[in-house]
Amino acid sequence: xxxxxxxxxxxxxxxxxxxxxxxxxxxxxxxxxxxxxxxxxxxxxxxxxxxxxxxxxxxxxxxxxxxxxxxxxxxxxxxxxxxxxxxxxxxxxxxxxxxxxxxxxxxxxxxxxxxxxxx
Amino acid sequence: xxxxxxxxxxxxxxxxxxxxxxxxxxxxxxxxxxxxxxxxxxxxxxxxxxxxxxxxxxxxxxxxxxxxxxxxxxxxxxxxxxxxxxxxxxxxxxxxxxxxxxxxxxxxxxxxxxxxxxx
DNA sequence: ATCTCACCTGGAGCCGACTCCAGGTCAAGC
DNA sequence: GCTTGACCTGGAGTCGGCTCCAGGTGAGAT
Numbered sequence: 001x002x003x004x005x006x007x008x009x010x011x012x013x014x015x016x017x018x019x020x021x022x023x024x025x026x027x028x029x030x031x032x033x034x035x036x037x038x039x040x041x042x043x044x045x046x047x048x049x050x051x052x053x054x055x056x057x058x059x060x061x062x063x064x065x066x067x068x069x070x071x072x073x074x075x076x077x078x079x080x081x082x083x084x085x086x087x088x089x090x091x092x093x094x095x096x097x098x099x100x101x102x103x104x105x106x107x108x109x110x111x112x113x114x115x116x117x118x119x
Numbered sequence: 120x121x122x123x124x125x126x127x128x129x130x131x132x133x134x135x136x137x138x139x140x141x142x143x144x145x146x147x148x149x150x151x152x153x154x155x156x157x158x159x160x161x162x163x164x165x166x167x168x169x170x171x172x173x174x175x176x177x178x179x180x181x182x183x184x185x186x187x188x189x190x191x192x193x194x195x196x197x198x199x200x201x202x203x204x205x206x207x208x209x210x211x212x213x214x215x216x217x218x219x220x221x222x223x224x225x226x227x228x229x230x231x232x233x234x235x236x237x238x
Numbered sequence: 239a240t241c242t243c244a245c246c247t248g249g250a251g252c253c254g255a256c257t258c259c260a261g262g263t264c265a266a267g268c
Numbered sequence: 269g270c271t272t273g274a275c276c277t278g279g280a281g282t283c284g285g286c287t288c289c290a291g292g293t294g295a296g297a298t
Contacts, residue, residue, distance in 0.1 A: 006275065017275085018257055025278095037264050039275055052230070059223045063255070077237075084234045087227055094224045098217055104178045105213045108206055111171070115203045118196075125245070136245090137287055156294050158245050182285070 003033070003041040013050045020050075028053060028063065028070055049073075059094045122152070122160040132169045139169075147172060147182065147189055168192075178213045 006017050013020070020040075023029040029049065032040045056066050069086050072079040125136050132139070139159075142148040148168065151159045175185050188205050191198040 016257080019255085021276090022256060037275080038277095039264085055223045055226045059220060059227070080234050080238055084231055084238075087231050087234070091224060091227050091231070094220055094227065098220050098224070101178060101213055101217050101220070104174045105210060105217070107170075107174045108178070108210050108213065112203055112206050112210070115199050115206070119199055119203075135287080138285085140246090141286060156245080157247095158294085 002044055004043075004047060006040050006042070009040070009042040009047065009050070012047050013054060015050065015054070023050075023053065026063070026067070028066055030074070056090070059090065060097065061090055065090075121163055123162075123166060125159050125161070128159070128161040128166065128169070131166050132173060134169065134173070142169075142172065145182070145186070147185055149193070175209070178209065179216065180209055184209075 004012065006020070009015075009020060010017050015023070020029070024032055029046065032042055032046060035041050053066060056069070057063075061069075065086075069083065072083050072086065123131065125139070128134075128139060129136050134142070139148070143151055148165065151161055151165060154160050172185060175188070176182075180188075184205075188202065191202050191205065
Protein backbone atom coordinates (compact mmCIF):
# COMPACT_ATOMS: atom_id res chain seq x y z
CA UNK A 1 0.00 0.00 0.00
CA UNK A 2 2.49 2.58 -1.14
CA UNK A 3 1.36 6.15 -0.94
CA UNK A 4 2.77 9.14 -2.74
CA UNK A 5 3.28 12.68 -1.50
CA UNK A 6 2.07 15.49 -3.76
CA UNK A 7 5.64 16.01 -4.96
CA UNK A 8 5.93 12.34 -5.85
CA UNK A 9 2.61 12.35 -7.64
CA UNK A 10 3.76 15.33 -9.67
CA UNK A 11 6.94 13.47 -10.52
CA UNK A 12 5.09 10.29 -11.50
CA UNK A 13 2.25 11.79 -13.47
CA UNK A 14 3.83 14.80 -15.10
CA UNK A 15 0.90 16.97 -14.02
CA UNK A 16 1.57 20.05 -11.92
CA UNK A 17 0.35 20.08 -8.35
CA UNK A 18 -2.10 22.81 -9.25
CA UNK A 19 -3.48 20.61 -11.99
CA UNK A 20 -3.84 17.66 -9.65
CA UNK A 21 -5.72 19.82 -7.16
CA UNK A 22 -7.85 21.18 -9.99
CA UNK A 23 -8.70 17.67 -11.17
CA UNK A 24 -9.70 16.72 -7.67
CA UNK A 25 -11.76 19.87 -7.26
CA UNK A 26 -13.78 19.25 -10.41
CA UNK A 27 -14.23 15.60 -9.57
CA UNK A 28 -12.04 14.09 -12.26
CA UNK A 29 -10.13 12.58 -9.40
CA UNK A 30 -11.97 11.18 -6.42
CA UNK A 31 -11.17 12.88 -3.12
CA UNK A 32 -7.58 11.94 -2.40
CA UNK A 33 -6.63 10.49 1.00
CA UNK A 34 -5.08 12.86 3.51
CA UNK A 35 -2.58 12.42 6.32
CA UNK A 36 -3.18 13.82 9.79
CA UNK A 37 -2.06 17.26 8.68
CA UNK A 38 -4.53 17.31 5.82
CA UNK A 39 -1.90 16.79 3.15
CA UNK A 40 -2.69 14.59 0.18
CA UNK A 41 -1.36 11.07 -0.01
CA UNK A 42 -1.96 9.61 -3.45
CA UNK A 43 -2.51 5.87 -3.78
CA UNK A 44 -1.30 3.57 -6.54
CA UNK A 45 -4.85 3.58 -7.79
CA UNK A 46 -4.90 7.36 -8.00
CA UNK A 47 -1.73 7.29 -10.04
CA UNK A 48 -3.01 4.64 -12.36
CA UNK A 49 -6.22 6.57 -12.92
CA UNK A 50 -4.11 9.66 -13.57
CA UNK A 51 -2.27 7.61 -16.19
CA UNK A 52 -5.59 7.07 -17.92
CA UNK A 53 -6.41 10.77 -17.62
CA UNK A 54 -3.09 11.69 -19.14
CA UNK A 55 -3.73 9.36 -22.01
CA UNK A 56 -7.19 10.71 -22.67
CA UNK A 57 -6.11 14.30 -22.25
CA UNK A 58 -3.11 13.92 -24.54
CA UNK A 59 -5.33 12.44 -27.20
CA UNK A 60 -7.56 15.48 -27.00
CA UNK A 61 -10.52 14.31 -24.95
CA UNK A 62 -12.22 17.32 -23.36
CA UNK A 63 -12.51 17.38 -19.57
CA UNK A 64 -16.29 17.22 -19.75
CA UNK A 65 -16.08 13.86 -21.49
CA UNK A 66 -13.41 12.58 -19.11
CA UNK A 67 -15.80 13.47 -16.31
CA UNK A 68 -18.50 11.37 -17.90
CA UNK A 69 -16.05 8.49 -18.21
CA UNK A 70 -15.02 8.96 -14.57
CA UNK A 71 -18.64 8.64 -13.55
CA UNK A 72 -18.98 5.40 -15.46
CA UNK A 73 -15.94 4.08 -13.67
CA UNK A 74 -17.35 5.11 -10.30
CA UNK A 75 -20.73 3.64 -11.09
CA UNK A 76 -19.23 0.17 -11.03
CA UNK A 77 -18.84 -2.99 -13.04
CA UNK A 78 -22.15 -2.78 -14.82
CA UNK A 79 -20.92 0.18 -16.86
CA UNK A 80 -18.09 -1.69 -18.51
CA UNK A 81 -19.90 -2.06 -21.81
CA UNK A 82 -20.48 1.70 -21.79
CA UNK A 83 -16.86 2.37 -21.02
CA UNK A 84 -15.85 0.23 -23.96
CA UNK A 85 -18.17 2.24 -26.16
CA UNK A 86 -16.66 5.52 -24.97
CA UNK A 87 -13.12 4.29 -25.54
CA UNK A 88 -13.89 2.81 -28.93
CA UNK A 89 -15.46 6.03 -30.04
CA UNK A 90 -12.48 7.94 -28.77
CA UNK A 91 -10.13 5.51 -30.46
CA UNK A 92 -11.80 6.31 -33.76
CA UNK A 93 -11.26 10.00 -33.18
CA UNK A 94 -7.63 9.41 -32.37
CA UNK A 95 -7.31 7.42 -35.58
CA UNK A 96 -8.85 10.30 -37.48
CA UNK A 97 -6.49 12.75 -35.81
CA UNK A 98 -3.50 10.68 -36.84
CA UNK A 99 -4.75 10.42 -40.41
CA UNK A 100 -5.39 14.14 -40.52
CA UNK A 101 -1.96 14.99 -39.15
CA UNK A 102 -0.32 12.70 -41.67
CA UNK A 103 -2.25 14.36 -44.46
CA UNK A 104 -1.30 17.86 -43.31
CA UNK A 105 2.26 16.74 -42.93
CA UNK A 106 2.32 15.84 -46.60
CA UNK A 107 1.27 19.39 -47.40
CA UNK A 108 4.03 20.77 -45.21
CA UNK A 109 6.56 18.55 -46.92
CA UNK A 110 5.41 19.65 -50.34
CA UNK A 111 5.82 23.21 -49.24
CA UNK A 112 9.31 22.51 -47.97
CA UNK A 113 10.21 20.86 -51.28
CA UNK A 114 8.82 23.81 -53.15
CA UNK A 115 10.84 26.24 -51.07
CA UNK A 116 13.94 24.15 -51.62
CA UNK A 117 13.33 24.22 -55.35
CA UNK A 118 13.31 28.01 -55.45
CA UNK A 119 16.34 28.53 -53.26
CA UNK B 120 -8.19 37.21 -61.38
CA UNK B 121 -11.09 35.54 -59.63
CA UNK B 122 -12.22 37.10 -56.42
CA UNK B 123 -14.26 35.55 -53.65
CA UNK B 124 -16.99 37.06 -51.53
CA UNK B 125 -16.79 36.49 -47.80
CA UNK B 126 -19.38 33.72 -48.10
CA UNK B 127 -17.31 32.02 -50.79
CA UNK B 128 -14.13 32.34 -48.76
CA UNK B 129 -15.91 30.73 -45.83
CA UNK B 130 -17.04 27.91 -48.10
CA UNK B 131 -13.57 27.39 -49.55
CA UNK B 132 -11.51 27.63 -46.41
CA UNK B 133 -13.77 26.14 -43.80
CA UNK B 134 -13.06 29.06 -41.48
CA UNK B 135 -15.99 31.09 -40.18
CA UNK B 136 -16.33 34.68 -41.35
CA UNK B 137 -15.62 35.86 -37.82
CA UNK B 138 -12.42 33.86 -37.84
CA UNK B 139 -11.36 35.32 -41.18
CA UNK B 140 -11.97 38.82 -39.88
CA UNK B 141 -10.09 37.95 -36.72
CA UNK B 142 -7.11 36.66 -38.70
CA UNK B 143 -7.07 39.83 -40.72
CA UNK B 144 -7.35 41.96 -37.61
CA UNK B 145 -4.35 40.34 -35.94
CA UNK B 146 -2.33 40.44 -39.13
CA UNK B 147 -2.26 36.76 -39.92
CA UNK B 148 -3.92 37.73 -43.15
CA UNK B 149 -2.80 40.84 -45.01
CA UNK B 150 -5.49 43.49 -45.39
CA UNK B 151 -7.99 41.96 -47.79
CA UNK B 152 -9.11 43.91 -50.87
CA UNK B 153 -12.46 45.65 -50.66
CA UNK B 154 -15.14 46.52 -53.19
CA UNK B 155 -16.66 49.99 -53.43
CA UNK B 156 -18.98 49.25 -50.54
CA UNK B 157 -16.10 48.23 -48.28
CA UNK B 158 -16.90 44.54 -48.45
CA UNK B 159 -14.05 42.04 -48.59
CA UNK B 160 -13.10 40.40 -51.84
CA UNK B 161 -10.66 37.58 -51.22
CA UNK B 162 -8.09 36.78 -53.93
CA UNK B 163 -6.83 33.35 -54.97
CA UNK B 164 -3.68 34.23 -53.10
CA UNK B 165 -5.60 34.93 -49.92
CA UNK B 166 -7.27 31.55 -50.20
CA UNK B 167 -4.05 29.75 -50.83
CA UNK B 168 -2.43 31.44 -47.84
CA UNK B 169 -5.47 30.47 -45.79
CA UNK B 170 -4.87 26.90 -46.91
CA UNK B 171 -1.43 27.14 -45.40
CA UNK B 172 -2.87 28.63 -42.22
CA UNK B 173 -5.37 25.84 -41.95
CA UNK B 174 -2.63 23.30 -42.31
CA UNK B 175 -0.47 24.92 -39.66
CA UNK B 176 -3.38 25.49 -37.35
CA UNK B 177 -4.65 21.94 -37.67
CA UNK B 178 -1.21 20.62 -36.86
CA UNK B 179 -1.19 22.65 -33.69
CA UNK B 180 0.97 25.63 -34.51
CA UNK B 181 0.10 28.51 -32.18
CA UNK B 182 -1.06 31.75 -33.75
CA UNK B 183 1.99 33.58 -32.43
CA UNK B 184 4.24 31.33 -34.47
CA UNK B 185 2.04 31.55 -37.54
CA UNK B 186 2.40 35.31 -37.22
CA UNK B 187 6.16 34.99 -37.26
CA UNK B 188 5.94 32.79 -40.33
CA UNK B 189 3.61 35.31 -41.97
CA UNK B 190 6.21 38.00 -41.40
CA UNK B 191 8.87 35.91 -43.06
CA UNK B 192 6.61 35.45 -46.05
CA UNK B 193 5.95 39.17 -46.23
CA UNK B 194 9.61 40.02 -45.86
CA UNK B 195 10.30 38.50 -49.27
CA UNK B 196 12.37 35.92 -51.08
CA UNK B 197 15.44 36.29 -48.92
CA UNK B 198 13.64 34.61 -46.01
CA UNK B 199 13.05 31.33 -47.80
CA UNK B 200 15.81 29.51 -45.96
CA UNK B 201 14.25 30.69 -42.69
CA UNK B 202 10.83 29.54 -43.78
CA UNK B 203 12.23 26.12 -44.56
CA UNK B 204 13.71 26.01 -41.08
CA UNK B 205 10.39 26.92 -39.48
CA UNK B 206 8.52 24.29 -41.48
CA UNK B 207 11.10 21.59 -40.88
CA UNK B 208 10.98 22.26 -37.18
CA UNK B 209 7.23 22.13 -37.28
CA UNK B 210 7.31 18.95 -39.32
CA UNK B 211 9.34 17.33 -36.56
CA UNK B 212 6.76 18.35 -34.00
CA UNK B 213 4.00 16.94 -36.16
CA UNK B 214 5.94 13.71 -36.41
CA UNK B 215 6.25 13.63 -32.64
CA UNK B 216 2.55 14.29 -32.26
CA UNK B 217 1.71 11.39 -34.53
CA UNK B 218 4.06 9.09 -32.65
CA UNK B 219 2.62 10.21 -29.36
CA UNK B 220 -0.95 9.69 -30.49
CA UNK B 221 -0.11 6.23 -31.79
CA UNK B 222 1.49 5.37 -28.47
CA UNK B 223 -1.50 6.60 -26.49
CA UNK B 224 -3.78 4.75 -28.83
CA UNK B 225 -2.05 1.53 -27.90
CA UNK B 226 -2.84 2.23 -24.28
CA UNK B 227 -6.49 2.86 -25.11
CA UNK B 228 -6.63 -0.38 -27.05
CA UNK B 229 -5.12 -2.31 -24.18
CA UNK B 230 -7.72 -0.82 -21.92
CA UNK B 231 -10.49 -1.81 -24.32
CA UNK B 232 -9.11 -5.36 -24.46
CA UNK B 233 -8.95 -5.49 -20.71
CA UNK B 234 -12.54 -4.30 -20.39
CA UNK B 235 -13.62 -6.89 -22.95
CA UNK B 236 -11.85 -9.59 -20.97
CA UNK B 237 -13.82 -8.81 -17.83
CA UNK B 238 -17.21 -8.50 -19.48
C1' DA C 239 -40.01 51.61 -53.16
C1' DT C 240 -39.12 48.51 -49.82
C1' DC C 241 -37.39 44.63 -47.95
C1' DT C 242 -34.07 41.39 -47.04
C1' DC C 243 -29.73 39.90 -46.58
C1' DA C 244 -24.89 39.79 -46.80
C1' DC C 245 -21.85 42.64 -45.26
C1' DC C 246 -19.35 46.14 -42.15
C1' DT C 247 -17.09 47.92 -37.38
C1' DG C 248 -15.31 48.10 -32.57
C1' DG C 249 -15.51 46.04 -28.68
C1' DA C 250 -17.27 42.86 -25.22
C1' DG C 251 -17.90 38.12 -23.90
C1' DC C 252 -16.99 33.25 -23.69
C1' DC C 253 -14.85 28.77 -23.08
C1' DG C 254 -11.58 25.37 -21.74
C1' DA C 255 -8.01 24.45 -19.02
C1' DC C 256 -5.41 25.66 -16.16
C1' DT C 257 -2.32 28.94 -13.07
C1' DC C 258 -1.45 32.02 -9.52
C1' DC C 259 -2.07 34.27 -5.13
C1' DA C 260 -2.58 35.46 -0.20
C1' DG C 261 -2.60 33.93 3.95
C1' DG C 262 -2.23 29.99 6.84
C1' DT C 263 -0.56 25.09 8.78
C1' DC C 264 2.50 21.51 9.93
C1' DA C 265 7.02 18.69 9.99
C1' DA C 266 11.67 18.02 9.94
C1' DG C 267 16.47 19.36 9.89
C1' DC C 268 19.93 22.30 12.18
C1' DG D 269 13.33 26.24 19.51
C1' DC D 270 13.47 28.15 14.96
C1' DT D 271 13.50 28.27 10.32
C1' DT D 272 12.55 26.40 5.95
C1' DG D 273 9.85 24.49 2.86
C1' DA D 274 6.22 21.50 1.34
C1' DC D 275 1.72 21.65 1.71
C1' DC D 276 -3.22 23.58 2.43
C1' DT D 277 -7.64 26.60 0.94
C1' DG D 278 -10.89 29.52 -1.79
C1' DG D 279 -11.06 32.35 -5.17
C1' DA D 280 -9.32 35.41 -8.73
C1' DG D 281 -6.69 35.83 -12.95
C1' DT D 282 -4.68 34.35 -17.39
C1' DC D 283 -4.32 32.75 -21.96
C1' DG D 284 -5.41 31.29 -26.56
C1' DG D 285 -8.59 31.43 -29.82
C1' DC D 286 -12.25 32.58 -31.18
C1' DT D 287 -17.51 34.15 -31.06
C1' DC D 288 -21.11 37.26 -30.49
C1' DC D 289 -23.41 41.65 -30.43
C1' DA D 290 -25.40 46.21 -31.55
C1' DG D 291 -25.97 49.32 -34.68
C1' DG D 292 -25.26 50.58 -39.38
C1' DT D 293 -24.58 50.34 -44.91
C1' DG D 294 -25.45 49.10 -49.63
C1' DA D 295 -27.22 46.03 -53.43
C1' DG D 296 -30.26 43.10 -55.58
C1' DA D 297 -35.09 40.68 -55.72
C1' DT D 298 -40.30 41.52 -55.60
